[in-house]
Amino acid sequence: MKVKKFQAPTMPEAMKKVKKELGPNAVILNQKVVKVGGFLGMFKKDQTEVIAAIDPVDRKANVKKDTQSKPTPLPTREEKGTTEIMKEIQSLKAMVRSQDSVTTFPEGLQHVYEHLLSQEVDEELAKAWVQYVVEQGLDDSPVEDQLTRHIYQQVKDMPFGNAEDHKPFIHLVGPTGVGKTTTVAKLAADASLNKQQKVALITTDTYRIAAIEQLKTYAKILDIPIEVAYSMEDYAEARQKFADYDLVLVDTAGRNFRDANYVKELDELIEFSENTETYLVLSLTSKYQDMDDIYRQFQHLPIRQFIFTKLDETSSYGGALNMVMHHELGIAYFTNGQDVPDDIIEATPMRLSRQVVEGAVYE
CATH class of the missing domain: 3.30.1660 (Dodecin subunit-like)
Known part of the structure; x- marks a missing residue:
């Protein structure tokens, strides 16, 4: 071998x-x-x-077989060393074939299936979607277009993009390192500069001095007010102060999401009332299983949509699609860099579908 x-x-x-x-x-x-x-x-x-x-x-x-018979050479040391590997591969191939014939698709579509898996799309979803293309038959349109349209139909009714009916107080929650503070600044800049809305900021991220200073710098540049909330009382006062604003963005502390005390402290500090909305910020560079674990830590909160960051740091979008499909939540935005306010893209069902399928077919 x-x-x-x-x-x-x-x-x-x-x-x-x-x-x-x-x-x-x-x-x-x-x-x-x-x-x-x-x-x-x-x-x-x-x-x-x-x-x-x-x-x-x-x-x-x-x-082509050589018509002239030749003596069978003795196996080399390298061939002997790979015998066990070859046996294991043959065993695995037989196991896959016996377990599920759907994992092997017609020539061409097998590459599409493997592409979806390389994008970290859930295996069952990938099987079902490629099988759909098989059952529909190959029409005059390219396979990529057929698959993109089919995935789009699965997600099009979920909430995507910036909803016009959003509540005035918006909380961004999520683990450390995903870019919540920079995302808050991008949203504030867009609302203030492009939509001429009356915008304010609140930060409860008092664990990182740098985060407070960073947000204060953005607030100064945008000429919008900011309040730092060290307690529930501070947070309540800040909300009262900004009660008549069009949009108040709340940056929350990012800590180890596996620490149950973190989410408990978040509950104790922030009021998730009727006039607030919550967005869960996740990084596209994370593994899907980690994304799912993060969501389950925050799922008791009234999460409206996801925001996925670091689009520019990965070519894999399957984790985002898995989250949308499995938790029936849409995506508000993708962010694709550190520049404020430019590096933020409003999410759409078609954009996500195309990103996952792109490159699935090749010669």
Whole structure:
């Protein structure tokens, strides 16, 4: 058995290399995103790394047999060393085939299925969506378009984008490091500069002095008021002070989401009343399982929508789609950089569908 490692900027390009060198019967043993290149540890770029193997039996099937009989060579040390791996691969292949025939699709659509998995789309969702395309039959439109339209139909009725009927007090909650403070500044700038709304800020993130100073700097630039709430009393006073404002954005502390005391303290500090709304801020660079765990810590709060940050730092959007599908919540915004107020994009069902499917089909 021949085992080889391939690297390419995207999964489709890596699969092209695998197919070209090992043939269509190659088996993918592992795939992951790695950082390569750069200078002095910086400016590294993401590369998709694929480890693939080809069974000698499968490889022989792709070449013409030599009519002249030749003596069978003795196995080399390398071939002996890979015997157990080959047996395990054959066992896994047989197990997959016996468990679910849907995991193997017609030629071409199998690549689409593998692309969805590389995007970290939930396996059951990926199977169902590709099977839908199979059952519908390939019409004159490209497979990518068919799949995009189908996913769009699944999510189009969920709340996406900036709702015009939002409440005046908006809380951004989520774990540390996802970019809540910068997102608050972007939303405040958009409302103040582009929509000419009367905007104010409240921060309850008193654990990080830098976060307070950062938000105060943004408030000064935008010429809008800000209050720091160290207690429930401070928070109540700030709400009363800004009662007649069009929009009041509340930046909450970001701490370890697995700490139950964090969410408890959040409940004790902030009043989630009828004229407030809550957005859960998550990073697209997080694993889906971590996103799901975060949501479950906050699910007792009246979460209206998700905001996904760091769009510019990943090419994987399956986790966001999984969250929308499994929790039936839409997405308000994506953020794609640190620039205020520019690096924020209003989310739409079609944008999400296209981002997940893009690159699924290749020659």
